[in-house]
Amino acid sequence: MKEETRLVSMEHLKFIRAVRMENYRVLVARLTILFFFILSWELAGRFGLIDPFITSQPSRILKTLINLYREGQLFHHILITVVENIIGFVSGTLLGTLIAVALWWSSFLSRVLDPYLVVLNALPKIALGPILIVWIGNGPPSIVAMAILISVIVTILTVYSGFVQVDEEKIKILKTFGATKYQILQKVILPASVPTIVSALKINVGLSWVGVIVGEFLVSKAGLGYLIVYGGQVFKLDLVMASVIILAAAAALMYQGMVCLEKSLSRWQGN
């Protein structure tokens, strides 16, 4: 790569410049949209075209955020939701993978459980929210349980199908070496499924957000979901909008984190 950049023709330089220019224009267009969206929202409120009491307003959102921060509330709520989310998707992924291992280990078990998994997968897990509250109680454990519940079934199905798709020939090689079933799991099934598990993890981050926010809507006394629901009830739309924006930022950051993790784990796939 280094040599290439030193010995480039004019034509290639032109090409690189065109690509960079295009990227730059995309970035400018993105920022412009954001800028005008915020600006028109702000001005429309200021000139009475919309009612900021109902639609809120960028300046009021900013003020709300600053107030939350001054009161020491901002990071408290963010932290609670983020921690619930992390516990949710990590344990959802681990539990799902463990169950997938059990299904791989015993094809009898996997055949027996198949219809149950299909039904559970089709069921909107949020419907089980009230049951969780009754069983687990009115607090964070219920919220985490909601997040796990929402991600675990799809993890089982994805990871198990990843296990089953591992090349038979690779397993055959291990068998000719005299490998035990545990060694087959450890040496080929699990390592070959790392990409599948990481992609399940990536999906679960998103699902877990849904579980946590819904859980907080139902039971909580703190967290971003709580702020949203509370803001809605007392008609403080500034609070609702501010919380949604923080939520969007936190979700995007976490997703980027997963993308980085995926890249570092798949070093061996490329050159």
Added chain:
Amino acid sequence: MESRVIVDVRNLTMKYHTLAGETAALNNLSLQVREGEFVSIIGPSGCGKSTLLSLICGLLSPSGGNILVDGETVQGPNPKIGYMPQRDQLFPWRNILMNVTLGLEVQNKLNEKTRSNAKDLLVKYGLGDFLYHYPAQLSGGMRQRVALIRTLAIDPEILILDEPFSALDYQTRLSVSDEVKRIINNEKKTTILVTHDIAEAISISDRIVVLTKRPADIKNIHDIALSCDDISPIRRRECPEFRHYFNLLWKELEVK
């Protein structure tokens, strides 16, 4: 001088069962392979060649008959047998050295000594610069060589090669089969190769076993004696008798 029989297949019968019925894959097949021999098995596609290999490797149990390897009945995977698959099947998440030590690891034989033996094998056969590379960074031919060394690393007495060159392009295929033959000759291993390429079989083997169509039995066995006594499969292809064998085998395999 006759060397001892190392693989003795006796009246082997194999049937596959499905709900729709049973299919006979092998029918009372008997075959002997002597120590140090290079034997190729050819036959029409789907005739049961791979079944025969799986049985010798101990991955399937026969419906009838038995197989003796080094005088002992095959009852499961056997460290005396090394299997090399059609595609290299290197594990992409392991570097080359770790791919080669896979068998040792599984057999709990990995220690300083065996690891350095594996390293020596890689160095000896021109892969010394790639010990810590990943398979994706190697060419198809090199990967196939690594696959062979992975099989050799557990020091088997018999090598079972299941169409090891069929996934390679023609050019690579010729040079890889040359290398593989040289390595096997160096390491003095008994080899059973399955292929459907007649020219490849003649160029590389001491003996060729032709199977009938399914259920497979032995149709004929040819000793290959070429006047140019060379080990290189590429040069063996230039021998005057090569065409004679080719025509003979081609007619035998002809679909009727």
